Amino acid sequence: MTYADGILVALRHLLREHRECFCIGQGLWSPWYVGNTMRDLEKEFGTARVIDSPVSEAATTAAALGAALGGYRPIVVHPRVDFAVLALDAIVNQAANWNHMFGGGIPVPLTVRAIINRGGEQGAQHSQALHAWFAHVPGLRVVMPSTPADARDLLVASVLCDDPVVYLDDRALYDVSEADTSMAAVSLRDVLPRVRRAGHDITLVGTGHSAHLCGKAAELLARQNVSAEVIDIPVPGPVTDGAARVLCDSVRRTGRLLAVDGGWAACGFSAELVALAAETLPPTAWKSAPARLTLPPAPAPTNGRLERAYYPTAETLAERARELTR
Amino acid sequence: MASPDPATLGALADPAQYHEPVDLRDLPPAKAITALDTLLLIRAVEVCIGEGVRAGTIRCPCHLAIGQEAAAVGMASQIQPHDRVFGAHRSHAHFLALGGSPRQLLDEVLGRDTGCSRGMGGSMHLRDVAHQFWGSVPIVGATIPIATGAALAAQMDGRGALAVTCFGDGATEEGVFHESLNLAATLRLPVVFFCENNLYSSHLHIGLRQPADSTCRHAVAHCIPFLRVEGNDLPAVVAAMRQAADHARSGAGPFYIEALTYRWRGHVGPSEDVDVGVKRKDDLAQWKLRDPIGRLAAALEQAGHLSAAALSEAQAHARAAVAQAWDAAQAAPDPPQAALQGRVFSAP
Ligand SMILES: Cc1ncc(C[n+]2csc(CCOP(=O)(O)OP(=O)(O)O)c2C)c(N)n1
Numbered sequence: 008m009t010y011a012d013g014i015l016v017a018l019r020h021l022l023r024e025h026r027e028c029f030c031i032g033q034g035l036w037s038p039w040y041v042g043n044t045m046r047d048l049e050k051e052f053g054t055a056r057v058i059d060s061p062v063s064e065a066a067t068t069a070a071a072l073g074a075a076l077g078g079y080r081p082i083v084v085h086p087r088v089d090f091a092v093l094a095l096d097a098i099v100n101q102a103a104n105w106n107h108m109f110g111g112g113i114p115v116p117l118t119v120r121a122i123i124n125r126g127g128e129q130g131a132q133h134s135q136a137l138h139a140w141f142a143h144v145p146g147l148r149v150v151m152p153s154t155p156a157d158a159r160d161l162l163v164a165s166v167l168c169d170d171p172v173v174y175l176d177d178r179a180l181y182d183v184s185e186a187d188t189s190m191a192a193v194s195l196r197d198v199l200p201r202v203r204r205a206g207h208d209i210t211l212v213g214t215g216h217s218a219h220l221c222g223k224a225a226e227l228l229a230r231q232n233v234s235a236e237v238i239d240i241p242v243p244g245p246v247t248d249g250a251a252r253v254l255c256d257s258v259r260r261t262g263r264l265l266a267v268d269g270g271w272a273a274c275g276f277s278a279e280l281v282a283l284a285a286e287t288l289p290p291t292a293w294k295s296a297p298a299r300l301t302l303p304p305a306p307a308p309t310n311g312r313l314e315r316a317y318y319p320t321a322e323t324l325a326e327r328a329r330e331l332t333r
Numbered sequence: 334m335a336s337p338d339p340a341t342l343g344a345l346a347d348p349a350q351y352h353e354p355v356d357l358r359d360l361p362p363a364k365a366i367t368a369l370d371t372l373l374l375i376r377a378v379e380v381c382i383g384e385g386v387r388a389g390t391i392r393c394p395c396h397l398a399i400g401q402e403a404a405a406v407g408m409a410s411q412i413q414p415h416d417r418v419f420g421a422h423r424s425h426a427h428f429l430a431l432g433g434s435p436r437q438l439l440d441e442v443l444g445r446d447t448g449c450s451r452g453m454g455g456s457m458h459l460r461d462v463a464h465q466f467w468g469s470v471p472i473v474g475a476t477i478p479i480a481t482g483a484a485l486a487a488q489m490d491g492r493g494a495l496a497v498t499c500f501g502d503g504a505t506e507e508g509v510f511h512e513s514l515n516l517a518a519t520l521r522l523p524v525v526f527f528c529e530n531n532l533y534s535s536h537l538h539i540g541l542r543q544p545a546d547s548t549c550r551h552a553v554a555h556c557i558p559f560l561r562v563e564g565n566d567l568p569a570v571v572a573a574m575r576q577a578a579d580h581a582r583s584g585a586g587p588f589y590i591e592a593l594t595y596r597w598r599g600h601v602g603p604s605e606d607v608d609v610g611v612k613r614k615d616d617l618a619q620w621k622l623r624d625p626i627g628r629l630a631a632a633l634e635q636a637g638h639l640s641a642a643a644l645s646e647a648q649a650h651a652r653a654a655v656a657q658a659w660d661a662a663q664a665a666p667d668p669p670q671a672a673l674q675g676r677v678f679s680a681p
Contacts, residue, residue, distance in 0.1 A: 309455035310444035
């Protein structure tokens with residue numbers, strides 16, 4: 008099963024088993040926009056439940072919120088998270104606050120699925136990873152799977168969750184594949200970080216594509232006799248106490264932390280992870296100062312050479328980890 | 334004459350019509366010939382870029398305007414030095430029609446430091462202020478309110494300048510489009526809303542996205558005068574744009590133009606038949622008979638201003654100029670590594 012298959016399997020399951028689920032967004036009838044993640048769903052479930060929409064991010068997202076209040080479980084799809092920026096009122100002002108500002112106990116089962124692109128010379132407005140924006144907001148749950156099984160199981164969990172969820176999948180992971188597993192029913196609030204690989208010299212942590220990179224870097228490091236522990240945080244918003252504990256336990260063992268993120272450093276998710284560890288662990292727990300590896304503080308360029316310099320790779324990550332363990 | 338139904342394209346949407354030579358109207362032959370040369374240049378550049386994409390030499394997403402050249406050239410015909418024009422993801426033709434250099438465009442799609450955006454933006458982020466092109470971006474609808482604000486600045490300047498925003502039918506589905514029309518009409522801003530309705534937004538026909546196929550109804554809703562034209566009829570677009578520009582410059586407020594046209598290639602990339610994974614209707618062959626170049630050239634031939642030989646010579650000339658620019662562009666330098674972080678703020 009590939010990561011893209013995982014998403015497709017989840018959507019098919021949701022549409023088949025839950026009559027209150029429907030999808031709305033741009034490109035849903037075109038494999039070009041959403042890869043194979045929604046292939047032929049409109050043929051199987053009809054165009055009334057898989058709705059390819061006008062170019063109207065703000066309206067489709069807020070309309071999905073309205074339908075969620077009416078008892079449905081809509082999945083809004085934005086082929087780039089950059090386009091979801093046009094829907095921020097619906098997501099941030101409305102969906103995130105709805106339950107709290109009206110006194111609590113109000114289900115808001117809205118899922119906003121947005122896709123992150125990295126590379127392909129698509130430039131500043133088609134390549135942003137904005138998960139930290141969403142994770143900043145109380146009331147939103149943010150999901151960033153890094154493996155096919157998580158892509159599947161956490162999408163189902165997102166849609167069945169009664170809180171608004173921003174589910175961010177990453178095009179660069181679509182072809183990642185692993186052995187088939189059976190679907191696991193999970194509740195988003197119980198999802199803990201995954202220790203993808205055990206190690207004792209350094210903790211590498213990230214979410215989504217960055218967690219994937221950490222795994223690759225750990226393999227490179229193993230060949231150089233550096234034992235890296237890899238922690239994948241599939242639910243970056245909110246990071247629960249239980250989740251923070253998994254991270255801190257790991258750093259307590261390794262004494263070193265490299266937080267990797269596909270977004271920018273400033274006020275970003277890597278900053279959150281370092282802060283969580285720094286607040287919890289005593290100074291004596293650290294063998295070296297915690298570090299971050301992120302995008303440089305610049306928009307995505309289109310020039311191919313600058314683009315290659317822009318994105319961290321398993322190699323640059325391993326190099327940084329080696330520096331910390333030296 | 335009864336004013337046209339603002340919601341319905343009618344015969345304009347029928348690809349079997351408007352194949353005949355255009356009416357040259359009051360367009361002087363010399364101007365028509367210059368316009369034809371610009372159409373040919375744009376076509377040649379777009380074909381060249383399409384080949385570059387196919388060969389993998391160009392890797393940024395390119396949305397080609399082949400088939401839509403007359404809309405761009407007609408729009409550009411009324412632009413004066415203090416004006417400001419904005420585009421979108423499909424803006425190579427706007428850039429070239431305004432006088433932008435083919436070499437700078439090719440360098441940009443190749444990501445070179447010598448490109449119009451110094452290699453930082455590629456095909457979807459073009460700018461050439463020296464030729465009144467203030468910027469094109471791929472967030473659909475984004476430059477409609479920006480152009481509205483550039484018109485506000487022009488109004489404050491009081492020099493009779495105007496702003497133009499070029500966008501597609503898909504962009505009229507974004508909220509900011511409607512907000513901008515309302516704002517511009519209320520403040521009587523000198524802005525021309527220039528919609529190239531090519532019936533498609535990526536893979537979806539307008540019939541699957543809107544309850545009516547003409548976007549002029551939105552102008553009516555905001556009390557903005559409008560003209561709808563056959564967008565592949567160069568003299569007609571020029572005439573409509575002249576009326577729009579005169580109106581805006583006179584202080585009478587915004588104007589709306591809908592130019593009905595059709596793109597020959599897929600939404601993105603050079604392929605004709607497969608459009609972002611979905612096969613289009615089989616009417617492309619008909620649309621090719623409504624070729625903006627063919628219709629203008631035939632009219633000029635009929636009127637005795639152009640011979641078949643002169644036309645092929647002009648075509649060959651355009652292709653040769655583009656081929657030369659393309660070859661030269663291959664040797665252009667990449668931006669330096671320092672550009673990545675050195676160009677984030679206005680001064681490094
Ligand atoms: C805000 C936003 N939503 C969606 C997209 C994806 N997209 C890119 S071009 C396009 C089609 C726009 O159609 P139209 O405005 O008619 O222009 P055309 O491509 O026909 O020139 C879409 C939906 C985008 N770039 N930005």
